Amino acid sequence: MKVLDIRKDGLEDIGKQGIGEVTITGCLGERYIGCGMKDGVLHVVGTPGNALASYLDGGTVYVDGNAQDAAADTMNAGLLAVKGSAGDALAYGMRGGRVYILGDAGYRAGVHMKAYEEKKSILVIGGRSGSFLGEYLAGGIIIVLGLGYEGRNITGYFCGNGMYAGTIYLRTDKTPPNLSDKLIRRSVDKKEKEDILRPIISDFASAFSIPAEKCLEGSFIAIEADKSKSYSQLYAAV
Amino acid sequence: MLRRYRIRKDESCVSCLRCARECSFGAITAEDGQTLSFHHERCVDCQRCVSFCPTGALCITEDENRFRSNSVFRQDDIREIDLQARTGGVLLSSMGAPSESVPIYFDKLLLNASQVTNPSIDPLREPMETAVFIGQRKEGIDRGSDGRIVDNLPPHLELRTPIMFSAMSYGAISLNVHKALAKAAETLGTYWNTGEGGLHESLYPYKRSTIVQVASGRFGVHETYLNTAAAIEIKIGQGAKPGIGGHLTGRKIIGDVSKTRMVPEGLDAISPAPHHDIYSIEDLAQLVMSLKEATGYRKPVIVKVAAVHNIAPIASGIARSGADIISIDGYRGGTGAAPKRIRDNVGIPIELAIAAVDQRLREERIRDRVSIIASGGIRNSSDAVKTIALGADAVSVGTAALCALGCHICASCHTGRCAWGLATQDPELTKRLDPEKGAERLVNLVNAWTREIQEIMGGMGINSIEALRGNRMALRGVGLNAKELDILGIRYAGE
């Protein structure tokens, strides 16, 4: 595996097609690492800067520390796996691929994530998320496991505000505080847990080499849009 | 005399006579019970007949016959001279000043929006706060011996949206209108205002959404009335007729109107021009405090004044009188009846008045001590937003509320023959308004405006209405001169 020091080698070679597997060391706030990467595997050591893996288009990016703001912005395909935590505005407008954060996510994670044809965006947060998780969610799946926060609020305020498609799964039996009346909260039954959550969560666990069973322990709730309360009812044409 | 409107019908008329039954002005009759006859001169263009014609056969237009045009003596000038020559009377009118030559400043103000440097906010999905608390504030905080802050605020009104309903009295409008307003205010989490004609007992359950008015006539004012309210408003004046009292003819003082006003049936109800217990500002303070005394200091007291030339110092005086809220009614404010010359020539537009008052109270460092309600010609949500950005805490609407209930602004309220059943006491007419349906329409209207206010605020990146109050950088002017910009405290578009 090639090893690059970002302070010496810069970003030039990173993100181009056919790079194979590369480790980048010495990261300290450098932006746009893995931006638009179509294939190959990046191992990022240090603290990468904002807009990490934005437009990621099939490549794989592993981060051993924390990610800053706007990681996986408008991601289309591939995998971003962060061993630490992520900053604000994670996976904004993501259309496809997988984003796994072992630690916490900041405010506005998964805002306006989507699904389109065979693409289905998946965001899994191992710890807890800040407020406005999955705001305007338009498709895809967000899972918050709340590992280490058992029995506590794991989503902050205004979870799922304005979402109109997709599903937010939370490993808790507590309804998030001030949940919008345009959303439905339901319990997840055994079948849904096995069919939908197990495959994703097992993949998440294996990405960080942690036991999947621990992540699947206990009950999950799902948050979805109440289709009977569409926003189009609010308008009157002149 | 030349008539003003002409009534026509086309061949689709099936002679169902519905129009004759609907017309309350005697402009369409069916004297023999079969044939329609049109009395064009009685028509006020209220459009009731047109709205109810099942075949769409009717059409009301301005009459083609007209006086020879003259740029000085306009059609109405000649018509009014003739009327006064015939009758010797003071011209009586209703609704707000038509405002042809006095600018509507709202239409010359443009609103701002965020682009790049800060984010706009989606109001349908993100929290967008329109709740307003109005009332008096203290100069500073107090702490208890344990160091905790003690709540030293006098009572406040809590509005879920910064839109209230203006004072319209029972007598000027029907009980059904009061019912619709009260019900709507309760659903909306805002307030309606009894006006000066007392509060009908059937509306006592709406106490928490009611503002009761105390005007110079003191009709229906008693201890229970004062305590069946969330707040008390002292009416000094109104925008349509500053300096003028009121006169409800004995014809309308019948049945429950008489009972509610506590004046004998058939006797005129006169509201004196001033409160004869207020000849100076210190007397106002006395009335404010006596009302607070009578209600155990549990309710805010509002003082309502018309926007007149020296409104800024007047407001400053009111702010120091112990009043909690100042309500200012502008030049274009409506009325059930007012002398036309007064309505059209006295007072100043609400936009200039609010800008001047807000600025003056800030210069005197007392703007935060009182709240301001603005009214007088607010037609839609953007007018409301502009009023708040100029410095008001909340707005109140009268004419717009009546429009929601069917009013077509034919400005004939003073006749007592309102075909829509609003400004009348004729039981045959008042039943035309179903208070339940009326309340629903008012709720829809205010909800729609509130959503629009949220849209506008969201565009500006403002998520709470208090951050809009007095935020004049949210406004730019077009077609205004330097003096107007100066008084409004805003810059020209492009600046």
Place this chain on the structure above:
Amino acid sequence: MKREGEIRISSGCAISGIFCRDGRRISGEAIRKSIAVMHNRSNGLGGGFAAYGIYPQYRDYFALHIFYDSQEAREETERFLDKRFDIINLSKIPTRQIPAISDAPLIWRYFVSPLPHMLQDSQLDEDEYTSRSMIRINDSITGAYVVSCGKDMGVFKAVGYPEDVADFYRIEEYEGYSWTAHGRYPTNTPGWWAGSHPFSLLDLTVVHNGEISSYDANRRAVEMYGYSCNLLTDTEVITYILDYLTRKQGLTLKESSEVIAAPFWTTIAIKDEEERKRLSYLRKMFSSFLITGPFSILVGFSGGMMALNDRLKLRSLVAAEKGSTVYFSSEEAAIRVIEESPDRIRAPRGGEAVIVSLDKESRC
């Protein structure tokens, strides 16, 4: 083209702060290094630093940092100061000529204390006396601008990238227990030295990232209480609001943060009754001082520092701790560059004030 102060200019930014709770004084080198990491959050049109504990030998005197456009402005200002203050020491602030920083004004430093009889006649306390005098200089002496006027602290700012500003002011030669820094991205071209951050009043300094949408509502409210917003910047109005709420209204910094970044009514509604009442009171009482729109701020004051985000957390802010040192920054990397392995690192929630102060034994 209008200068800042004649027109309102929006601005994006980076902020960074270091606070030694044990009162240990560290050189300006660390804060320079931290803010430099976020070079691309600024555009070279403004940078600056606030430092506390840098003038221990003059601890009891107000330290004035003043920009002058001309010698005349300096002479006029010194005449003004002479009449009102006892000037203990005056000197040019030492700078280093570097190509990246040009058009420097005359930059002077004074250590002063109010003349006792003038102070007595004014019936003001010495803070109010001094702050009014400084506002007077900014308002009425053309070409003079007071950059900072607190005790045992100072503000160093210029037009340029923050790391260049640091070099210009030889920031590494100062030692303080508390440092904040700012890199600015204003949306106009000429840039003005006084318009850079930090902004300060007495010992209160503010660095800020974001553009607030409630600006004019806040400005017009705070101007009621004797403040005059000359720069039309967010930072200026935030500083005055904090001064008003803490010094004149007697609110604590936490309470002040609950005014300017008040929780939403829906959030207040789910608190317990006592907390609900307290938060409602603060919102109702001080509704004119709610700040909306994005901001993250670092507030420096004698003996402490506060970090605060707007209630929606529209700007990023990271806090970290290592031993008795506390770090704040717009980006984690700006902390890691000076402290590779903090004991704790986290992002404060929107509207959550993080307040640090000197440990008791290290206070003087």
